[in-house]
Amino acid sequence: MTAGHAVETFxxxxxxxxxxxxxxxxxxxxxxxxxxxxxxxxxxxxDAASTGDIRDYMAGxxxxxxxxxxSARRLSALRQFHKFLHAEGFREDNPCTVVDAPRRSRPLPKILSEAEVEKLLDAASALPGPEGARMLALLELLYASGLRVSELVGLPLAAVTRDTGMLIVRGKGGKERMVPLTEAAIRAVAAYREDRDAFLKEGQKSxxxxxxxxxxxxxxxxxxAQxxxxxxISAGIDHEKVSPHVLRHAFATHLLDHGADLRSVQQMLGHADISTTQIYTHVVEERLRRLVEQHHPLARTGRKG
Structure with a gap:
């Protein structure tokens, strides 16, 4: 059977x-x-393609x-194609059965630079009234703790205690964790509390x-998120880059940049498995690699013998 005829039949x-x-x-x-x-x-x-042919094709x-x-989609098509040929008796085996799918690299999380976070905080500080106080408190809390957005917006009133400087978070699976807060976050929450009633109906308790x-x-x-x-936009940052989850990534990456150990970052993020947290080490490594490539003189000119 010719290859073209086999494809049409499939x-x-x-x-x-x-x-x-x-x-x-x-x-x-x-x-x-x-x-x-x-x-x-x-x-x-x-009907004569071998496992070696498949592997060579994928390598190409x-x-x-x-x-x-x-590539993984291509291999899936090849597997189904050769499974069909085998089932219909056009060939005696399926050469794809022992060919491994390409490993999909996990995309590195998007982050903001420290300077961009500072711009966001400055823009929030400039917002007037209760809306401004709430936005600054939300932003300071998120950047200080790396909370998931669902954890942040659903924080109970008693979660932030000024006397201990710790944030009590109930995360996935109902597990509680404690995250230390910055003085700036504690001050922002204290200032916001004075305006908190503006977001309640008259007589409403929450x-x-x-x-x-x-x-x-x-x-x-x-x-x-809106x-x-x-x-x-008001801070002059591309709004497509900014989301609550990106700020969570920034929290973790900036901590590692400044020498925090991976286990501590894992605990603060509430990751059950440290392998989830390790993605941030790859972000730091990638940034360092780009820094060397962009600014080291030998990386650009090459070393002369």
């Missing part, structure tokens, strides 16, 4: 038996035609700079530090 099966969408069908066609072109250059047919995709996620008149009873994640993007 695609017909996908339409007849699985009813796949036209766009999906075209994606399969493109992926498999690229593979069959590869086989043709090797003078191979689809990697050398060409194809993203691991796209157990939340950041109450709201809405159904949830407290400031929502969505509303805080306010943060508005603040970024």
């Amino acid at each position: 695609l017909e099966m996908l339409v007849a038996e699985r009813g796949i969408a036209a766009n999906t069908l075209q994606a399969y066609r493109r992926d498999l035609e690229d593979f069959t072109d590869f086989l043709t250059r090797r003078k191979r047919s689809a 995709l990697s050398r060409a700079g194809m993203a691991a996620s796209t 157990p939340f530090l950041f109450p709201s008149r809405g159904e949830s009873g407290h400031l929502t994640r969505h509303r805080f 306010l943060l993007k508005e603040l970024a």
